[in-house]
Amino acid sequence: MTAPTIVFDLDGTLVDTHPDLIGTLSWLLEAEGLDPVDLEQAKSLIGHGMKPMIEKALKLQGRGLVQDEIEEVYGRYVVAYRQRIARDSRPFPGIVEALDIFAAEGMTLAVCTNKLHALAVQLLEELGLASRFAAITGQDTFAVRKPHPDHLLLTIKQAGGDPERAIMVGDSEPDIRAAQAAKVPVIAFSGGYTAIPLIDMAPTLILDHYDGLPQAVRNLLAQGGTR
Ligand SMILES: O=C(O)COP(=O)(O)O
Ligand SMILES: [Mg+2]
Secondary structure, three states, X not given: OOOOEEEEOOEOOOEEOHHHHHHHHHHHHHHOOOOOOOHHHHHOOOOOOHHHHHHHHHHHOOOOOOHHHHHHHHHHHHHHHHHOOOOOOEEOOOHHHHXXXXXXXXXXXXXXXXXXXXXXXXXXXXXXXXXXXXXEEOOOOOOXXXXXXXHHHHHHHHOOOOHHHEEEEEOOHHHHHHHHHHOOOEEEEOOOOOOOOHHXXXXXXXXXXXXXXXXXXHHHHHOOOOO
16 A cells, blocks of 8 residues: 655744744835734735735735736845745744654655745755655646645655545645645644634644644544545
């Protein structure tokens, strides 16, 4: 039987990236002569990719941008973010231990993120985690991104896995919607950055701490074909 594949979202799920994502956003807003956005509000903008986050943050501060301006501001953001991508961003408590357990139990691990692929790889390399994953895919890896189910399904395929024996772990709407559309069970982590209450999206289960993740995964797998 194919080894189970556990697919992780990155921002707000594997790594608490908000200090560097929002730190760079604050720098950008200041450079534009705008006020910073409130931290909790800014966190809830993470999950659909950096360009939508920047656009929404600027709009909240009264600045609507035309397409050319968006591209220009986004380009500056990416250059600045790359330089501090892992300065303060750290894996969430308990997640590295859970990854160790999954690897020891022979499971395949993958990352499916709406970050740009190169930035996802850079972040995971700087944190010494990249080699644990059989596949790392970003918003620009395929023609579609989360919440499109194919982003998840193609990630599972790239990792050599089977959607019938896969589980998604994520923190926000794109993860939960992608998994539900792909008919893959989804564990939602409450320590991330969701804009919508997790309970309203009816994930398979909600976890407040990763101590419980290995057992939660074993239980779901024991329930048979996960689809
Ligand atoms: O960069 C983002 O907005 C989202 O990234 P995520 O898919 O890893 O949460
Ligand atoms: Mg996320």
